[in-house]
Amino acid sequence: MRKNSVKTVPFLDLKRGYEIYGKEIEKAVVEVLRSGRYLNGEKTRLIEKTLAEFLGSRFAIGVSSGTEALYLILKALNLPSGSFVLLPSFTFVATAEVVVRAGLVPYFVDVEEDTYNLSPDALVETYENLCRQGKKISAVIAVSLFGIPARMNTISAFCKEKGLFLIEDICQAFGAEIDGKKVGTFGIASATSFYPSKPLSTCGDGGMVFTDDERLAQKIRVLKEHGQTAPYYYEYSGINGRIDEIHAAILLVKFPYFKKELGLRKKLAALYFEALKEIKEIKLPVISEGVSPSYSLFTIRAEKRDNLKGYLKEKGIHTAIYYTLPLHLQPVYKRYGFKKGDLPVTEKLAGEVLSLPFFPYMEEEEALYVVQKIKEFYREK
Numbered sequence: 274m275r276k277n278s279v280k281t282v283p284f285l286d287l288k289r290g291y292e293i294y295g296k297e298i299e300k301a302v303v304e305v306l307r308s309g310r311y312l313n314g315e316k317t318r319l320i321e322k323t324l325a326e327f328l329g330s331r332f333a334i335g336v337s338s339g340t341e342a343l344y345l346i347l348k349a350l351n352l353p354s355g356s357f358v359l360l361p362s363f364t365f366v367a368t369a370e371v372v373v374r375a376g377l378v379p380y381f382v383d384v385e386e387d388t389y390n391l392s393p394d395a396l397v398e399t400y401e402n403l404c405r406q407g408k409k410i411s412a413v414i415a416v417s418l419f420g421i422p423a424r425m426n427t428i429s430a431f432c433k434e435k436g437l438f439l440i441e442d443i444c445q446a447f448g449a450e451i452d453g454k455k456v457g458t459f460g461i462a463s464a465t466s467f468y469p470s471k472p473l474s475t476c477g478d479g480g481m482v483f484t485d486d487e488r489l490a491q492k493i494r495v496l497k498e499h500g501q502t503a504p505y506y507y508e509y510s511g512i513n514g515r516i517d518e519i520h521a522a523i524l525l526v527k528f529p530y531f532k533k534e535l536g537l538r539k540k541l542a543a544l545y546f547e548a549l550k551e552i553k554e555i556k557l558p559v560i561s562e563g564v565s566p567s568y569s570l571f572t573i574r575a576e577k578r579d580n581l582k583g584y585l586k587e588k589g590i591h592t593a594i595y596y597t598l599p600l601h602l603q604p605v606y607k608r609y610g611f612k613k614g615d616l617p618v619t620e621k622l623a624g625e626v627l628s629l630p631f632f633p634y635m636e637e638e639e640a641l642y643v644v645q646k647i648k649e650f651y652r653e654k
């Protein structure tokens with residue numbers, strides 16, 4: 274709905290950002306193309322340095338996607354084969370998929386309804402149950418979903434006490450903070466994604482690993498180059514997991530806009546919070562004191578969610594559901610023995626969540642139109 278009430282609001286419109294910095298991106302990409310250096314060059318080194326500084330992490334390693342970033346962390350940690358990795362079921366499939374690929378067992382833990390993230394209580398309970406069954410647990414992956422930080426202080430203290438590696442999946446939360454400390458700096462390592470819809474994104478795929486651990490960083494650098502430790506000499510079984518110079522160059526152009534875009538995301542979220550809080554059929558996420566989300570998405574819980582989604586669509590408003598079927602109930606993870614009812618909060622959320630149109634360059638008028646139509650739906654229902 275840009276100017277004068279054309280009644281359609283996109284869920285995400287990346288072209289609007291491109292209108293602002295597109296020319297700079299095109300110049301930077303042409304520069305790379307003309308340079309003849311397409312991999313492991315200056316742009317990659319510079320974006321690694323820039324983002325490590327921003328996050329407050331000693332090392333950053335550019336990789337080909339968020340998925341590979343997660344995989345490389347697990348692989349580099351060399352966790353005991355077949356050991357359990359605890360993670361939320363309410364997340365994108367990549368968080369679990371990499372665990373299987375690394376020869377480990379993904380074990381799903383319930384989340385909190387207020388933040389949509391790993392419940393520290395459920396984490397303790399699951400850990401104790403598994404210990405009683407004699408299972409070996411080696412790591413926890415905490416996801417900060419939709420850009421809202423998980424309870425990283427509590428989760429990190431628990432992992433330290435139990436000697437578990439804590440890995441952060443910040444693919445949706447780059448730039449989020451807890452009391453001024455960036456998410457992605459609470460565990461042994463973290464993984465982010467530069468997929469186009471993410472808070473800091475490229476025009477395609479890309480990702481990054483962050484860690485303060487020098488040995489781990491070195492190993493990940495080797496593993497992302499097929500495990501090569503000297504020319505054509507392979508000490509480990511690795512992957513081709515590099516980021517390329519074109520994506521690094523695009524990220525270097527976009528990063529200076531990122532802080533402003535975070536501000537725009539927060540402003541838009543504040544508008545939604547204020548305008549939606551009076552609707553009793555809607556529940557909003559709870560943002561605790563000191564928590565600063567990066568809002569990759571704006572996700573509410575709604576009564577009669579599917580009807581509301583259909584109604585909004587009729588009014589030209591595009592919404593999305595992340596995620597309709599939680600991972601513990603997906604056919605691919607059946608073999609781990611979870612059944613319906615095992616993770617009640619996760620399952621409840623899957624039936625209630627609705628992500629509203631949300632992106633930095635969305636207009637206030639568009640958000641107000643979304644709110645107006647949500648109100649109309651509940652009045653008419």
Ligand SMILES: Cc1ncc(COP(=O)(O)O)c(C=O)c1O
Nearest residue numbers: 338339340365367444445466468
């Ligand atoms: C929570 C989460 N984890 C992992 C990923 C994987 O990132 P990528 O798409 O860059 O592989 C994504 C994003 O797509 C994600 O949202």
